[in-house]
Amino acid sequence: MKISFSFFFIIVLGIVSPVFAQERFAAASQTAPNATQRFNPDISLNGLFAAAYFSEPENLQFGAHDPSDRGFTLQNLELTMSATVDPYFRAEGHLIFGFEEGESIVEIEEAHMTTLALPYGLQLMAGQFFTRFGRLNPQHPHAWDFVDQAIVNTLMFGGDGLRNPGVQISALLPLPFYLEILGSVQNAKGETAMSFLSSNGETFAGRPILEQAVNEAEDMLSMGRLKASFDLSETLTAVAGTSHLFASNGTGTDTATRIHGIDFFIKWKPLMTDHGWPFVSLQGEAMQRSYEAGAATLDDGTTLPRETFETEGFYIQSLYGFKRRWVAGLRYDLADATDPADPRTGDRWRLSPNLSYYPSEFSKIRLQYNYDRSDDLADPIHAVFLQYEFTIGAHAAHSF
Amino acid sequence: MKWLLLCFITILLLPSVDSWAKTIHIVTTTEDLAAIARDIGGDRVSVDFIAKGVQDPHFIDAKPSYLLKLSRADLFVEIGLGLESGWAPTLLSGARNGRIQPGSPGYVRAADGIALLEVPTGRVDRSAGDVHGEGNPHYWLDPANGKAIALNISEGLLRIDPEGKAVYAQNLKRFTERLDAALLRWDAAMKPLEGEKVVTYHNSWPYFLKRFGIKAVDYVEPKPGIPPASAHLKQLIERIRAEDVKIIIAEPYFDQKVPNFLAEQSGARLVVLPPSVSTGGGIEDYFQLFDHLIDTLTKALQPSGVR
Known part of the structure; x- marks a missing residue:
């Protein structure tokens, strides 16, 4: 495994070096709108807020950007900058500002550079980034179609999603249809990798997470993903993918976690649209985690055996943009655990209808209701959210 | 990890399909640009486009199949000025195609050299709605601007395919002469308006x-x-x-x-x-677009047609 790991980097170097030797044509831009804006990156600030009501003050919203208290929540304040670095790279950074127990905090959500011109349809990304697992994990909270994170994502990846420093290589295969293959290696440590090495001081299934050094390739987080897309007709497009994760976890010295996921997305949109409306989309993701937890003796003398925990869950959601500016959504979540730190907790399911109104591409108001049922609670929790969002500055292009 | 490596090695060994092809693959963002590119490139090129003429070019989904088109393009032509900013950047950066990135020989911004209207001079902010900071992007709708668009495309083709110089120069000349003749006709037809x-x-x-x-x-x-x-x-x-x-x-x-x-x-x-030109909708090229527009407008304004 160690040999193949270094081989990976040799290949990467081999691909990159000829690109730098290539001469590039420099086009003189004839119309620069504003001299002061030359060379400045695109900058935008996104504010995402919610007012929330829960039928019980104690609830099950574990997502770090989910509204989780009665009252108002700053879900995220995101500062984004992006630009072309030179003829070879694009780069972008996303800084998140928020509150944690009353204190203002800053998180480095993403900061990465991406190659623009590798041969053979290859693309390399390096820096701090969301693991490109499935559809939801790489999405920033303001791009979510619902107020809160899907239950299965919180269970598998924790409140902040799976993200860490690393490198990713992807290739667009020379086939008549779209097939992309992605592989990444990232650090497996920290609270943004809670199913893996995680952080010392946390627990999983009652076992303390140990301090871990990186001793072998397994102590790095490896991901493989295949993504395919087909245009079923001029107006109907489907995307499907499978994702696979592997790394050691923090409950022992020889314990590992595997997560597999499948995802799909289908969108219908007529050719003639009034500012992008109407449209219908259907999206779903299912994930399965196999977590080998090590044996542990707790402070009170309790001993826990070595044990493998299987956790599964999925969500399926549909959006209907029925009238210009308006989108109605419905999501169903199901998972066989409720608490992300404890896979032994009971089943949980949730139904979330919502209605979004977009005054423009730069603002959004969303009303959502959650019916949230867990085996661990006698009664369901009802929640109502009113979410509001603004973006000032540059508007990033949409991904599909 | 091992299967992943195997996959990558396989990809490296695969011959690049496009490098063998002699035809120049042009991909344009709109059908108007595609129509002009066909006239200039002639038999040396194959032309594909992303936004169909019947679609609003501001609101196109960045579908993976479009990304695939761009990954195989030798020349990419866009309107620019923010018209395609909701989707073209996603396609360009995902296409992994160094030949067509802005600044590369295979990138053409069709607006170059065109006298743009409504270029904001003072402060611009979005309280004014969707204003385009670099000027109004619908410049292809003045048929005289077709000449500059054609010139930009021919220069792009020349950069990546110098062997076709004579063909492109001849096609450009023919296109320009045809357009000049049509302009006289269209100006005359529109005079009453x-x-x-x-x-x-x-x-x-x-x-x-x-x-x-x-x-x-x-x-x-x-x-x-x-x-x-x-x-x-x-x-x-x-x-x-x-x-x-x-x-x-x-x-x-x-x-x-x-x-x-x-x-x-x-x-x-x-x-x-x-x-826009719409090959699916019966408007086959840039000339037919203006024939259709002018015909429709003049008919609508004929004395019997009003009130």
Whole structure:
């Protein structure tokens, strides 16, 4: 495994070096709108807020950007900058500002550079980034179609999603249809990798997470993903993918976690649209985690055996943009655990209808209701959210 | 990890399909650009496009299949000025194609060298709606600008395919001469409409209207991209009557309810004009587009056709 790991980097170097030797044509831009804006990156600030009501003050919203208290929540304040670095790279950074127990905090959500011109349809990304697992994990909270994170994502990846420093290589295969293959290696440590090495001081299934050094390739987080897309007709497009994760976890010295996921997305949109409306989309993701937890003796003398925990869950959601500016959504979540730190907790399911109104591409108001049922609670929790969002500055292009 | 490596090695060993092909693959963002590229490239090129003529080019989904098209393109041509900013950057960066990135020989911004209208001079912010910071992007609708677009495309082709120099120069000359001749015909046909006043749905016709001396007194949208409220419509109806506006112009992809209502209430005539070449919709090239636009407009304004 160690040999193949270094081989990976040799290949990467081999691909990159000829690109730098290539001469590039420099086009003189004839119309620069504003001299002061030359060379400045695109900058935008996104504010995402919610007012929330829960039928019980104690609830099950574990997502770090989910509204989780009665009252108002700053879900995220995101500062984004992006630009072309030179003829070879694009780069972008996303800084998140928020509150944690009353204190203002800053998180480095993403900061990465991406190659623009590798041969053979290859693309390399390096820096701090969301693991490109499935559809939801790489999405920033303001791009979510619902107020809160899907239950299965919180269970598998924790409140902040799976993200860490690393490198990713992807290739667009020379086939008549779209097939992309992605592989990444990232650090497996920290609270943004809670199913893996995680952080010392946390627990999983009652076992303390140990301090871990990186001793072998397994102590790095490896991901493989295949993504395919087909245009079923001029107006109907489907995307499907499978994702696979592997790394050691923090409950022992020889314990590992595997997560597999499948995802799909289908969108219908007529050719003639009034500012992008109407449209219908259907999206779903299912994930399965196999977590080998090590044996542990707790402070009170309790001993826990070595044990493998299987956790599964999925969500399926549909959006209907029925009238210009308006989108109605419905999501169903199901998972066989409720608490992300404890896979032994009971089943949980949730139904979330919502209605979004977009005054423009730069603002959004969303009303959502959650019916949230867990085996661990006698009664369901009802929640109502009113979410509001603004973006000032540059508007990033949409991904599909 | 091992299977992953195997996959990558396989990809490295695969011959690049495109490098063997002799035809130059051009991908344009719109059908208007595709039509001109076909005229200039002739038999040396194959031309594909992303936004169909019947689609609003502001609102195109960045579908993976489009990304695939760009990954195999030798030349990429876009309108620029923010028209495609909602989707083209996603496609360009995902295409992993160094030949067509902005600044590379295979990238053509069709707007280069065109005298742009409505370039904001002072402070720009979005309280004014969807304003384009570099100027109004609908410049292909002045047929005279077709010459500059054709020149930009021929220069792009020359950069990546110098062997075709004679062919491109000849095609450019032929295109320009044909356009000059057509301009005389179109100008003559539109002469009776000089000085007319119109209301357009979106501010997408300034180049076309300026060319033929027609004035847009107002827009159905109170600000670009902002739908009208009833107070604005009421004002608009009064204005149409007061200024004797005979025509309301709307693109086919906008919701026709509001312009229809305006026409009914004000007595002006609603003329639905396609702003783009549409090979699926019977407008095969750049010349047919203006033939169609001018024919439709002049017919709508014939004495018997008004009121």
